[in-house]
Amino acid sequence: MDIKKAKDRVIKLREKINHHNYLYYVKDTPEITDFEFDKLFNELKTLEQEYPETVSTDSPTQRIGAQPSEKFEQVKHRVRLYSLDNANNDEELIDWYNRIKKNYPDEQDIEIVCELKIDGLAVALTYKNGLFEQGATRGNGIVGEDITTNLRTINSIPLKLFDTPEELPDTIEVRGEIFMPKDAFENLNQRRREQGEQEFANPRNAGSGSARQLDPRITAQRKLDIFVYGAVAPERSDDISSSHYDNIKTLGNLGFKVNPDTKICKNIEEALEFCQKWATEKSSLKYATDGVVVKVNSLKKQHELGFTSRSPRWAIAYKFSPEEILTTLENVEFRVGRTGAVTPVALLEPVRLAGTMVARASLHNADEIERLQLRIGDKVYVKKAAEIIPKVIGVDLSQRAEDSKPLAYPEQCPSCGHMLERKEGEVINFCPNFMGCKAQIIGRIEHWVSRNTMDIDGVGGSLIKQFVEHGLIKDPADLYQLTKESLMDLERMADKSAGNVVKSIQASKDRPLGRLINALGIKYVGKETADILGQMYSSIKSIENASFEELEAIEGIGEKIADSIINYFKNPDVLDMIDKLEKYGVKLKQDIEKVDKSKPLLNTNFVITGTLSTMDRKSASDIIKDMGGKVTGSVSKKTSYVVVGESPGSKYDKAVSLGIAVLDESQFIELIEKLQAGGIDEVNE
Ligand SMILES: [Zn+2]
Structure with missing residues (x-):
């Protein structure tokens, strides 16, 4: 091949590669396979190696390759990058709009553009005569850092613009936001986790950290992306189109990646609608957004x-209420729960998050501390999801003090000093000192008096603490032998209130069995399981005597729970407490097995197979569920009935092989009608 031919081919290849690169990274609509793309790319690379005079900086082969730098050079921006004022709620956005409208009294509405605000790193990209020349971070808006070599590695940033229109100025500066898509963020963190490296707290940190790597080869691996949202022409002191929206369209036509969800709104109502829509739908996006930028x-x-000293008057950032926030980790407290589990709690510098003040956050367990590699004094990200206690989700390493030390997980119980234990396969450390650990005793009694269990009014945390500290009680049963006189020594305990406390404890003696079972605080036995046991058994004694097999066969009780119940009743301290409860007159049995008449199918499990002729499966299921029964998808030994319609599947065969009662449709309807008429009390025998 002669040099002329080689040059022609190189140009052709570049055009092709740029085109497919654009389709893949900017439009997300690839037309050729990765294999075909690689073939073109390799051909270009080989040709350029063979004919070095054909290489130019805008060649797609030249995206990566620059050597690591020592530091970033400072860049003075030609046109200042202003920051935006914030609107923290609808009212503030409406106020902004009304202020603008005042300037245009003759106009009914002001047209505005809404763009999703990308939670990333703001950059300014300079193009001279259609070629990418320089890319800089926003910095303080006047001076930023030159990260050109890093930005060149981002495939959605064009190195060369598409055919440029005549009227386009020689130099344009394009503004955009670099970000790391959520899936790239997850993958990066997973890799770091596997390699024992510190994870990034969120996509914003990961994106901005990756764009500011001194080694561009690392940036190239990080799968960064960009949305551009504006352009200025520094030499002409005007913009490149007549409206902001046209500006964005022009940028798209030049080969830039613009956000497809950007929208023109006729008035503020439409803008508010846009904001509300994305506040709820933002999680469906492939990237993180923290608000909406609204512009005239x-x-x-x-x-x-124009501008104020800080920001443009014609734009504002509407912020979604944050789900996470940065604050200082002041300390970590290790709490001992009623089961002896030791769990870390983060004590935070109080901060407002989603409408409430947050001062404590969950850390779950030792593994979590290890994963986050937390240190006291760290700036941590705290996240709050609806009705869940806040959680520490990450650390901002850039703000870590040099002299901070890793957190040590205690080896001894912070309450009683006993050596902690960790069971095989568990992530939580336990204090095994069941009867001697005050934190556990207090926890168990707090659980005993709580609303879902024995519901003892007027006995709260501080009183229980006093009971235990003064040696008045060692377990919940001791509550029932407290007398007015024994309480009189306690702080702030007057004659009358002591009387009330004793009265309300005594009043809890005949709670339903399910509540009592829940109150015992057996590991893994919560309210629901306790209620099931309360329905299946007539007394605590009969549960105590139940075998593992018997318990395990109950629907809703698996191996783990059955095991825990068996172990619980092996503990002599527990048996001692149950004896005391009986002695003090706490009701430990129910006279007859109580069956809720409105729920005659309670603890009855159905499987429906085949087509029913008088109703669909959904209606049949609803009827069963209304009457307290359960409908499951597969037949097991816990199944009570299999309802069989036309052309049943293998479930029928399985029912027969397991000896489970089979009902055809008319038998099923007959059963339901009888139950609804109150003809039979119970079917699960
Ligand atoms: Zn302890």
Whole structure:
């Protein structure tokens, strides 16, 4: 091949590669396979190696390759990058709009553009005569850092613009936001986790950290992306189109990646709708967004409105209420729960998050501390999901003090000093000192008096603490032998209130069996399981005597729970407490097995197979569920009935082989009608 031919081929290849690169990274609509793309790319690379005079900086082969630098050079921005004022709620956005409208009394509405605000790193990209020349971070808006070599590695940033229109100025500066897509973030963190490296707290940290790597080869691996949202022409002191929205469209036509969800809104109502829509739907996006940027569309109006000293008057950032926030980890407290589990709790510098003040957050367990590699004094990200206690989700390493030390997980119980134990396969450390650990005793008694269990009014945390500290009680049973006199020594305990406390404890003696079982605080036995046991058994004694096999066969009770119940009743301290409860007159049995008449199918499990002729499966299921029964998808020994319609599947065969009662449709309807008429009390025998 002669040099002329080689040059022609190189140009052709570049055009092709740029085109497919654009389809893949910018439009997300690839037309060729990765294999075909690689073939083109390799051909270009080989040709350029063979004919070095054909290489130019805008070649797609030249994206990566620069050597690591010592530090980033400072760049003075040609046109200042302003920051935006924030609107923290609808009212503030409406106020902003009304302020603008005042300037245009003759106009009914002001056209505005809504763009999703990308939670990333703001950059300015300079193009000269269609070629990418320089990329800089926003910095303080006046001076930023030159990260050109890193930005060149981002495939959605064009190195060369598409055919540029005549009127386009020689130099344009394009503004955008670099971000790391959520899936790239997850993958990166997973890799770091596997390699024992510190994870990034969120996509914003990961994206901004990756764009500012001194080694561009690392940036190239991080799968960064960009959305551009504006351009200025420094030499001409005007913009490249007549409206902001047209500006964005022009940028798209030049080969830039613009956000497809950007929308023109006729008035503020439409803008508010946009904000509300994305506040709820943002999780469906492939990238993180923390709000909406709202701008006046007309560039003429933008010029008229101008800037304050800090920000443009014609734009504002509407912030979604944050789900996570940065605050200082002041300390970590290790709490001993009623089961002896020792769990770390983060004590935070109080901070407002989603409408409430947050000062404590869950850390779950030792593994979590290890994963986060937390240190006291760290700036940590705290996240709050609806109705869940806040959680520490990450650390901002850039703000870590040099002299901070890793957190040590205690080896001894912070309450009683006993050596902690960790069972095989468990992530939580336990204090095994069941009867001697005050934290556990207090926890068990707090659980005993709580609303879902024995519901003892007027006995709260501080009183229980006093009971235990003064040696008045060692277990919940001791509550029932407390007398007015024995309480009189306690702080702030007057004659009358002591009387009330004793009265309300005594009043809890005949709670239903299910509540009592829940109150015992057996590991893994919560309210639901306790209620099931309360329905299946007539007394605590009969549960105590139940075999593992018997317990395990109950629907809703698996191996783990059955095992825990068996172990619980092996503990002599527990048996001693149950004896005391009986002695003090706490009701430990129910006279007859109580069956809720409105729920005659309680603890009855159905499987429906085949097609029913008088109703669909959904209605049949609803009827069963209304009457307290359960409908499951597969037949097991816990199944009570299999309802069989037309052309049943293998479930029928399985029912027969397991000897489970089979009902055809008419038998099923007959059963339901009888139950509804109150003809039979119970079917699960
Ligand atoms: Zn302890």
